[in-house]
Amino acid sequence: MSFEPKIVGFLCNWCSYTGADLAGTSRIPYPANVRIIRVMCSARIDPTFVVQALAQGADAVLICGCHPGDCHYSEGNYKAMRRFPLLKQLLKAYGVEDDRVRQTWVSASEGQRFAEIVTDLTERVRALGPSRIHPELLNDQRER
Amino acid sequence: MAIRVNPKLIDDLERYGAEDVQKCYHCGNCSAVCTHVEPGFVFPRKPMRLLQMGLEQRLESSLEPWLCYYCGQCSSQCPRGAEPGETMMSLRRWLTSRYDFTGISRLFYGSWKAEVAAIALVGLLTAFGFLLYGFSHGNLRIYDGPGAFLPSPVVHRFDWTMAAVLVVLLAINAGRMWWFTTGGNPRIRAPFSAYLLQLYMLPVQFFTQKRYAECQSKRPWFLHLWLMLSYLTMLVLIMFFLRVVQAGPQIRWSAHVFGYLASVGLLGAVGYAIYGRSKKTEIHLRHSHESDWIFLLMLLGVTLTGVLQHILHRSGAAMAANVAYVVHLGLVVPMLSLEVPFSKWAHLAYRPLGMYLAQVHRAATARAASVVPSPETVRIAS
Amino acid sequence: MEELKIGFYVCNCGTNIAHTVDVEGVKEVAAQWPEVAIARSYRYMCSNPGQEMIVNDIRELGLNRVVVAACSPRMHELTFRNACRLGGLNPYLFEMANIREQCSWVHTDKLVATEKAKALARGAVNRVRHHEPLDPLSAEMCPETLVLGGGIAGLTAALELALAGHPVHLVEKSDRLGGNIARVDLTAPYFYSARDLLADRLTRLRATPNVSVHLHTQLKNLSGFIGNYTATLETGNGDSAPRQKTIHIGNVIVATGYKEFDASRITHYGYGKLPNVITSFEFEQMLRSGRIQTQSGRPPRYVAIIHCVGSRNREFHSYCSRVCCMTALKYARELKSALPECYVSDIYIDMHAFGKGCEDFYRKSSEVKTLFLMYGKNEQPVIRKADAKDDCEMLIEVDEKLSGERIEIPADMVILMVGMEPRPDAGEVAHLVNISHDKDGWFIESHPKLDPVATTTEGIYIAGTCAAPKDIPDTVAQARAAAARILARIAKGKIEIDGVFAEVDPERCSGCRMCNELCPYSAIEFDAQAKRSHVIPAVCKACGCCVAACPSGAIKGRHFTDQQIYAQIEGVLA
C-alpha cells in the first residue's frame, strides 16, 4: 500500500474553513489526508502549533486564511503572512523539507481551490515520503 | 480631424418622419435582427447613430438606407420604441432631398401643402394645355383617329418629351448620389472594373427586388413587386404601344390584356396599401408621411381616371372619354414630373443604384483587403 | 477536579454521512476512548429526537462534555450548544467534529473516510476535555447616541433615534445643518425638491426635544466600548478659543458624507480657466436661482454635460460615484424645459440607470432629444475654446465609441459631473472611532452584503456616503437602518458580551506591550501604572491574534486555548 501522509490543516473560520465546507457542499473530491482544525483567524495560528503537529506525527501542515485584504478581523491574515517566512526559515534550519508546510489563502467561495490545494499538497508529500520527525524523536529516547 | 456634431439635424429629420430616433440607446437589437446586415453595412444602428449626432456628411455618403426595404423587423424588436425602420425610411426621404439639386424635394418633404399646390398647378396647367390643343386642333367628340381631340401621336410625343426631361433630372440627381457616396467619398477607392462587373446588379435588383425577398416577412416583397410590375407594364404600354392602346373602340386583346392586368394590379396594390396605411395593419405601414399619402392618392387617381376613360371610350361615349383623358393627364403629368425626381417615386432609381453602388463598395473593400502589405508597412504597423 | 463524562454522538445525516462513513464503526471506537461515558449514533442528530437524546443523556448520565460528529459547526454548532443548555450543561462544554462537509462529502472510499472521521472525532473528544464553561458578560447600555455629520444621513438617523425617545448629540463640523443636499435643487428621478426634503427633516428635528445640535464641532477623542463610550467634542468657529466637552454615549453613527471631486485636477477640462466650464454643484446653484446663463449673461444654446469627472478612471478614482448619471439626465430635462431651444449633449462612459424609476427617467430624458455621446473610460474629452467663426463658445473633442468617429461637440456651457470622494479628514475620523477604510478612503462595513451599516467595532455604525457613493434613498435607508440597530440594542437594555474573548492573565503579563498594537479593535489597553495589558471583553472579537503573539503566553484565547488546540492536534494525529 502506498504511503498516505497525515496532514494537519489549520483553517480560519471565516474564509478557509467555509471554503472547505463549500468544497463539501459542492461535492468536490480531494484526498482524505487532511485533518482540519478550525481557528477563528489565521492570526491565531501560533507557529508552535505547526511544530507541535510535526513533532506529533504530521507529515505536513497546511495553514489557510482569508486572502490579504479580506480578513474578517481586517488584518489578521497579515500577521500570519509576517510569521510564515520566519517559520519557514526556522523549519529549514531544523531540516524540515519545504513542501511539508504550506501557507495559502482560500476564500469562502474557493471550494474548488481548497480541493486543489489539498490534492497538490498531498501529492507532493506522498512523493516526499513520510516525515522522520516523529519517529526520530521517539527513537532518540531509545537509542542514543 | 474631428467632425463637427450638429445637434440640430435631428430636428430637421423630424420633418422627414424620424420622430423617435432620439430614443435609441444603441443596444444594436435592430441590426442583429436585420437579415441584410453585413460587415461594412451595419444598419439601422449606424445610420441612427450618425443621425443622432448630426454627422451630415457621413449620412450623405451612406448607402445603408437604400439597402433597407423596411420589413419592420427592427422596429418590432426595438426595446426603446425608437422606430429604426421608420428612421431608415425618413433617411431615404432626406437623402432624396439631398440628392436633388433643385431644392424642390426639400420643399415638398418639408411642406405637404407646397407639394399639393405644385401638383395642382402642374395638373391644371397640363389640363389647360391639352384642352387648348384639343380645341384648336381637334374635336371633343372624336376620341381617336382623324380629328381626335387628343391624337395618340401627339400625346406620345408629349410623353417622350416629358420622359426625357425626367431622365435628365433623375440622372443629375443619381450622379450626385454617386458623388456623395462613392465618387467623392475618400474612404472608397473603387476600380473602374468594379463598376462594369457589378453592372448586372441594376436590372437584377430592379426587376426582381430579390433583396426584399430576403427580409423575414415575404408578403411586403410580394405586394411591392406586384405593384412595381403592374406599373412597369403600364409604363411600357404607354411609352411604346400608346397608339395601339388608345385605338378603338374595339378591344385589341393582344395589347389590352396587359393593360387590364396592370390596372387590376395597380388598383389592388394601391387599395391594399391605402387600407393598410389607414388601418396601420403592419409595422411598416404604421407611420405614414404626407408624401406617402400624396403618392398613393395620386396613383389611385391616375389609375381610376385611366380606367374610366378606357371604359367610356369603349362604350362609345367619346366626349366623356376625352374629358376623362384630360383629367387623367392632369393627374399623370404632375405625378410623374414631381414625384419621380423630387419625391417618393425617385426610389425606383435610387434603390437599385444604391445596391449597385454597395456592390461596388464591397468590391473596393475586398480589393483593399487583398493588397498584400509590404514588409515595411507591416513593421510600422506592429 | 470533577470526573469527566463525555457523551459522543455521531450523526448519519440520513445517508449523507452514513453512505461514505461507517458511522457504527466510529461510534464503537469512540466508546473505547477514555472518559467517553456514552457513544451513540442517530439518523439525524439535529432533529428534535436527536437533540432530546443529548438533553436526556446530560440529565440522566450526568454528562459534563458533549461531542457531536456530524455536519459543519458553521451549520449546527448553535443547535447543539442549545441542546446542551437545555440539558443544563454550559453550551461551551460542547465540541463538534465536521465529518460531513469535510469528510463524507469529499471522499468516496469508505475505509479511508471512516478512518478520517475517527481521527476528526478523536480530535474533538480530546479537545472537549479541556473545554471550560463560559458565561456571557453583560454591561450597561447608555441610551444616548452620537451622530457625526449633519447631512441628510445624520439628520435622518438623529431624528429616528430622538423620536423613539432617546437623547442624540448631532455633531456638525460646519456652521449649518444640511450637508451636501442643501446644495442641490431638484432630485432625480422624481423631481422632489431637495430644499423641501431638507426642510421636512429640519422642522421635525427642531420640534424634537431630544436632539442637541452641536455646530462648529468635531469629535476629538472616543474611548470605551459599545454602550459605554466617552466622547470628547471640541466646539469652535475660529473666533474664540475652542471649548471641549465630554459626553457619555452608547453608540456612534458616523455619517460624515463626501466631498465632491476637484474638477480642476483634470486639466484638459479647463475648469477654473474656461469661464463656462462649471461643476454640477455650480449648475445646481444656477437652477436654484432660476437663471441658466453663460458668463456673458446669455442663455446657452448648446450645453454639454460630461459624466464621470474623477470617477471610473485609472488616474483618479476607479469607482462609480453612482448619482451623477441620473443627475445629468435630470439636467438635460431641466434644461429642455427651461430653454426649449437649447441642445444638450450628454457625454458619458456608460449610463448607469439602476434603481427605481431610473431606467424610465433615462428613456424620458432621451425623448427630449438629449444627444448621448459615449467616450472611453481612459480617453477623456478635451475642451477648447471655439474660433470666432463658430456659433458656440467651446468645442469638445472626443472619440465617440458608438460611432467610432472622432467628433467635436459645440458647447456654450459645459457641466462637469464631479464624482464623490471621501472627505479629507476621513482617515482621521476612522482612526478616532476605530473603524477601517478601504484604499479609496471609504469606511468599511462589517459585511458588505449582510451587515452594511455596522462596522467591525461594536457600537460604531456608518450611514450614507461616508461608506461609499450612494443616492439619497440609499443614504436615508442606511441612516434609518443604523438607527434601528441602535434602538434594538437600547431596547435590550444591557449589552451581552459573548463569553469567548481573549483575556490577559495579570499574574503572567510582563507588560512588554507586544500585543498592544496588534489588536485591530484596540481591545487591548495598557495600564501604565500596573505595567500590565488587559483586554476589554466587550471590544474583543476573539480573533486570537494577540493570543498567538503573546511571547510570554500570558494571553488566553477563551474557547481556543493552546491546550485545547494541542489536544486536538494530538487527537487528529493519534
Place this chain on the structure above:
Amino acid sequence: MTEKKKLQIALYWGAACGGCDVAVLDTNEFILDVAAAADIRFWPIAVDGKYADVEALADGELDLAIFNGAVRNSENQQVAELLRRKSKILVAFGSCAHLGGIPGLANLVKREEILTTAYLANASIQSGNRTIPCPETNCDGKKLEIPVLYKRVYRLADIVDVDYFVPGCPPAPEQVKNVLLAVVQGELPPRKSVIGASDRTVCDDCKRSKEEKKIQRFFRPFEIIQNPDRCLLEQGLLCMGSATRSGCGVRCPNSNQGCRGCYGPPPGVRDQGTKFLSALASIIDSKDPAEIEEILSHLPDFTAYAYRFGLPASILQRSHRS
C-alpha cells in the same frame, strides 16, 4: 535535633563550559559557609575524587546533587544516573542542564558532521591525519574505551528524573545561595519547580520604557547607537526578553545587549523559539510579502538566536535532515 548533621552535597559538570562552576565560586565568601555547613562529597572541578567514591555511597546518601551541563555522551549519562541514584535532590543547574544550553545548538547538525569538522575537514588539521575518536580502540592488543559521543545533545531531564531546575547561563550567584539555603532550611518549593526565577518575563524587570511596537527594520547592535532608556526591540534590536523567564536581573539589557533567552521560556510556553517568532514577526510593520522578506533578511540565523540556549528543549529538539 541535637546535632545538626552536615549537608552531603555533590556537584558535577556534564557537557558544559565550566561557567556554572565559576558561578558557584562567584558566591565569594559564601562558599566558605557552604564548605563549613556541608560535606562536598564530589566536585570534580574543585575537589579531588573519583566516580568510584560516588558509587561507593549508599543510594540517597547525598542530600543534594547539582548537575550542570548537558548530556552529550555516555559518560554524562552514567554520572547523571549515578548522581540521581545517590542523591535525594537532583538539581539541573544552568541552561545546559535545564534546556540543553549552548552545546544544544549542536543538534542542528549531525554527529558525523561534527566529527568530520573537528577531526577531518578542518584547516587546522595536518593533512594525512585521519583519526577519529572511536568508543573502542585496540591498542597493542588492549581494548581502550572512551565515552560514546551521542547522536545529539540531551537535557538532563531527558535522561534522569530531575527535582529542580535552576536556569541561567550561568545562574546568578544569588540563585546558588538560594538553592543551598532552601535545602538547608528545608523550604523547598514543589518538586519540578524552577528555582530562582519568576513566572513573568524579563520585560517585567526591565527598566527600559515600552511603547506599542512596530518594527520597520532590524539592526545588529553595531549598526545603530541605541537609546539606553528605550525597549531594545522597539529600536529594531533583537531582544528575547519578552519570551524569556525573568530572574536573571535583566543582566543583558542592562548591559545594553538584547536578552539572549538563557532563562528559557516562561511557564505555559512550550517552545521559546516559535513563541518569540510569533510575537516578533507579528509586529513587523508591513503588509507586503516582499517587504516582509526584506525586513526579515536583516535577521541572520534567527533559529540559532531563538534557540541559543534551548534547542534540545524545543519541540522539534534537533535537526531532522536526512
